[in-house]
Amino acid sequence: MSVLRLFTACLLLMPLAAQAKAPVIEIEIRNHLFQPEEVLIPAHTKVKLVVYNRDKTPEEFESYELNREKVIMGGRKANIFIGPLEPGVYPFFGEFNPKTAQGRVVAQ
Amino acid sequence: MLINSVILVLREVLEAALLISVLLALSVRLRLSLSWLLWALPATAIAVTLFAGFLDVMTDAFDGAGQELASALLQAAVFLSLAGIVYFCSCRQRQASSPALPLALLMSLAATCALTREVSEVLIYVAGFAASPDHRTAVFAGGAIGAGIGISMGVLLYAGLRALRFLPFLNVCYVLLALIGAGMVMQSTMLLEQVDWMPVGQQLWDSSALVGEQSLTGQLLYAVFGYEATPSVVQGGIYLFCLATIAAAWALPGLSDRTGVLDDAS
Numbered sequence: 089m090s091v092l093r094l095f096t097a098c099l100l101l102m103p104l105a106a107q108a109k110a111p112v113i114e115i116e117i118r119n120h121l122f123q124p125e126e127v128l129i130p131a132h133t134k135v136k137l138v139v140y141n142r143d144k145t146p147e148e149f150e151s152y153e154l155n156r157e158k159v160i161m162g163g164r165k166a167n168i169f170i171g172p173l174e175p176g177v178y179p180f181f182g183e184f185n186p187k188t189a190q191g192r193v194v195a196q
Numbered sequence: 197m198l199i200n201s202v203i204l205v206l207r208e209v210l211e212a213a214l215l216i217s218v219l220l221a222l223s224v225r226l227r228l229s230l231s232w233l234l235w236a237l238p239a240t241a242i243a244v245t246l247f248a249g250f251l252d253v254m255t256d257a258f259d260g261a262g263q264e265l266a267s268a269l270l271q272a273a274v275f276l277s278l279a280g281i282v283y284f285c286s287c288r289q290r291q292a293s294s295p296a297l298p299l300a301l302l303m304s305l306a307a308t309c310a311l312t313r314e315v316s317e318v319l320i321y322v323a324g325f326a327a328s329p330d331h332r333t334a335v336f337a338g339g340a341i342g343a344g345i346g347i348s349m350g351v352l353l354y355a356g357l358r359a360l361r362f363l364p365f366l367n368v369c370y371v372l373l374a375l376i377g378a379g380m381v382m383q384s385t386m387l388l389e390q391v392d393w394m395p396v397g398q399q400l401w402d403s404s405a406l407v408g409e410q411s412l413t414g415q416l417l418y419a420v421f422g423y424e425a426t427p428s429v430v431q432g433g434i435y436l437f438c439l440a441t442i443a444a445a446w447a448l449p450g451l452s453d454r455t456g457v458l459d460d461a462s
Contacts, residue, residue: 145324152409155386155426158263159320161252167260169392184321186200
């Protein structure tokens with residue numbers, strides 16, 4: 089039982105421990121394209137991406153390199169926290185329109 | 197467009213298809229009624245309608261973390277159901293008269309929760325393109341092919357499992373359920389990291405050069421083990437904890453048998 093209690097306590101405390109202010113970067117999806125395609129962020133820093141889907145159709149923000157996936161309905165926005173990242177290039181794409189919706193996060 | 201649809205739908209269908217195959221094979225071998233599947237299907241239909249229908253409202257809830265929390269809850273529910281299934285199967289393996297109802301309920305719950313998120317995403321995707329005459333045919337055809345491949349792999353797994361002798365069969369099923377369950381919990385930790393409900397731990401390793409997550413092998417490994425090319429220390433720890441939990445669920449009925457024997461002897 090004590091393990092269960094500890095687990096619950098950890099679960100409850102997690103958001104408090106994790107939620108610190110992170111710089112916000114906005115991205116738009118328009119005509120199945122990410123704007124901007126390249127997002128520069130500071131390395132070793134947690135960043136909040138706010139992705140606005142300006143299309144009518146849904147899109148899924150997906151990145152294998154960033155370990156992120158989130159469905160964004162048409163006309164809606166989504167918050168996605170990334171990092172802290174080592175310097176490098178991290179591609180992302182729109183899973184529903186992967187041919188056109190391509191972008192990358194550059195951590196430097 | 198066609199290939200994209202095949203891959204997207206296959207990715208979603210594969211994991212649920214493999215899980216349901218293992219549960220079906222277990223039910224048949226342990227002589228359980230398959231009625232749990234009949235309960236799971238309407239329950240899934242309702243859950244998918246709610247999930248897909250309210251996704252935009254859900255996404256904005258909890259300061260933008262609602263979608264991830266709902267998905268993580270579904271995945272945690274699958275894991276707990278699987279741990280329960282392993283426990284009750286292990287009981288039934290030792291005593292054929294042990295109750296079958298908890299197993300049926302847990303199998304139903306596991307199948308419903310595993311299917312809800314995956315089917316919702318496919319539904320949102322297909323519905324999004326249904327209005328576009330340019331893409332509609334390719335999306336429908338690709339989706340059907342992807343679902344077909346996913347279900348075929350489930351059928352293959354089912355046939356492979358049925359070909360095993362009883363004990364090895366059970367052990368392989370338990371191992372598969374443990375891996376699928378732990379993989380689901382690991383995915384949910386990633387979702388919680390994504391909305392900043394969980395701290396991002398240090399990276400444990402990077403095997404993306406060896407097996408890319410987007411490769412076919414990567415996708416298969418993802419469906420079975422929840423494969424991540426770049427897992428964090430926290431995720432690795434949680435994965436091992438989940439495997440240990442299922443191992444304990446498997447061992448528990450045997451331990452109580454043994455204690456019983458000792459009590460009798462004294």
